[in-house]
Amino acid sequence: MLDRSLQSVLDDVTARSPHEPEFHQAAREVFESIGPAIRRHPEYLEAGILPRLCEPERQLIFRVPWTDDQGRVHVNRGFRVEFSSALGPYKGGLRFHPSVDLGIVKFLGFEQIFKNALTGLQIGGGKGGSDFDPKGRSDAEVMRFCQSFMTELSRHIGADTDVPAGDIGVGGREIGYMFGQYKRLTNRFEAGVLTGKGLAWGGSHVRTEATGYGLVFFLREMLEAAGTDLDGRRVVVSGSGNVAAYAIEKVHSLGGTVVACSDSSGYVVDEDGIDVALLREIKEVRRGRIHEYADARPSARFIDGGTIWDVPCQVALPCATQNELDAAGARTLIRNGVIAVAEGANMPCTPEAVDALHEAGIAFGPGKAANAGGVATSALEMQQNAARESWSFAHAETRLEEIMRSIHRRCLETAEECDSPGDYVLGANVAGFRRVADAMLDLGVV
Numbered sequence: 001m002l003d004r005s006l007q008s009v010l011d012d013v014t015a016r017s018p019h020e021p022e023f024h025q026a027a028r029e030v031f032e033s034i035g036p037a038i039r040r041h042p043e044y045l046e047a048g049i050l051p052r053l054c055e056p057e058r059q060l061i062f063r064v065p066w067t068d069d070q071g072r073v074h075v076n077r078g079f080r081v082e083f084s085s086a087l088g089p090y091k092g093g094l095r096f097h098p099s100v101d102l103g104i105v106k107f108l109g110f111e112q113i114f115k116n117a118l119t120g121l122q123i124g125g126g127k128g129g130s131d132f133d134p135k136g137r138s139d140a141e142v143m144r145f146c147q148s149f150m151t152e153l154s155r156h157i158g159a160d161t162d163v164p165a166g167d168i169g170v171g172g173r174e175i176g177y178m179f180g181q182y183k184r185l186t187n188r189f190e191a192g193v194l195t196g197k198g199l200a201w202g203g204s205h206v207r208t209e210a211t212g213y214g215l216v217f218f219l220r221e222m223l224e225a226a227g228t229d230l231d232g233r234r235v236v237v238s239g240s241g242n243v244a245a246y247a248i249e250k251v252h253s254l255g256g257t258v259v260a261c262s263d264s265s266g267y268v269v270d271e272d273g274i275d276v277a278l279l280r281e282i283k284e285v286r287r288g289r290i291h292e293y294a295d296a297r298p299s300a301r302f303i304d305g306g307t308i309w310d311v312p313c314q315v316a317l318p319c320a321t322q323n324e325l326d327a328a329g330a331r332t333l334i335r336n337g338v339i340a341v342a343e344g345a346n347m348p349c350t351p352e353a354v355d356a357l358h359e360a361g362i363a364f365g366p367g368k369a370a371n372a373g374g375v376a377t378s379a380l381e382m383q384q385n386a387a388r389e390s391w392s393f394a395h396a397e398t399r400l401e402e403i404m405r406s407i408h409r410r411c412l413e414t415a416e417e418c419d420s421p422g423d424y425v426l427g428a429n430v431a432g433f434r435r436v437a438d439a440m441l442d443l444g445v446v
């Protein structure tokens, strides 16, 4: 149940932006947590912090025309939602996927505000992308699309204004094409305008691995707080993209075994443990489908469709997309003896799934905290660019570990303060919200 004052703001937000169910879901989750902070600080309500936070500072929607290899013209839609710059330049990734619309970009941008605040770094929140589908497209087509997308986006971004990065469908290849076009249009090598860059042209060690590694560092802290560890644990990871691959790698290096992963066509089970090098070769180099993994590995089998949450495990890491783990999936995990669930993706668990996990007393790490390692390392990349420095892999990884440990601590301490010990969702939302809200109070009504 929401406080009356919060419910009325949420009703207004929903009415002002109908047809954006994912954004409403993300806003409701935050509103359900921040009651204690609002009760202690009525000045947040008086200063209109919530309605201001729920209305992006700027929303850009633009046409992205491009030509395929046969000379046919296509038109996609581009988005950039610059949500909040109270703590620093807008920061958040770009997603290229046919499901992208304004509601999806707003949900991701809204989450990003609190996630970025939680890192303790000077970054605001934003997100963007396009309904372009890179699947099956040649490198030349992807390049032409990225160049057209950046031709418009370049007018709105900058190292001190708005700094995009990758997300679903946007990896090193796409960031390269976009950075190249930005450099050409502006005649400036402005390294800090994008993160996730290649190491030779301004990238940071560990940025590629950061979301997956950070997720597992956070998981390790969660397990330690529960008096246990990853050693010998059976783990299931959904997805097989950037976040999933490096989460699998880190689980293995900390003694767990990932026995299943997936893509949108189905999942593979490999009782010998997922071979990350083979997975990356198939997904990143060949840009193939997950069944090719089972074709190449005698110990693996491919399950066409179905749900990966049927695979028994002690730890589940949803790393694909929003709302991929529902109440039925959560109940199956609980029945099969899961002890911890941590979100690598953004909002992969439905509210009903989160409730089921909480009721069963399963440790649950929300994406806002658990997957914040990606954006935190992006901020470290910006720091290196500003200083024209390049840190070693070991140094960047140590910084990432420290940041994940401090996010974990901040979540637990805040949950404790709010009389909800062990509630990471509440801890993450309240800690992130307070930092942004306090900055907004200082900055006046803007």
Ligand code: NDP
Residues within 6 Å of the ligand: 166, 167, 168, 169, 170, 171, 211, 239, 240, 241, 242, 243, 244, 262, 263, 264, 265, 319, 320, 321, 322, 324, 344, 345, 346, 371, 372, 374, 375
């Ligand atoms: P990738 O594009 O590298 O991989 C996405 C993976 O998820 C692919 O295996 C893809 O399968 C699968 N997937 C995507 N959509 C669906 C769907 N509708 N149903 C089932 N599977 C799907 O993206 P990332 O790994 O970068 O991102 C994964 C998640 O992590 C997203 O929620 C993203 O917002 C979040 N995230 C990413 C960060 C980053 O640094 N990259 C940072 C923080 C969060 P297929 O190939 O079949 O589409």
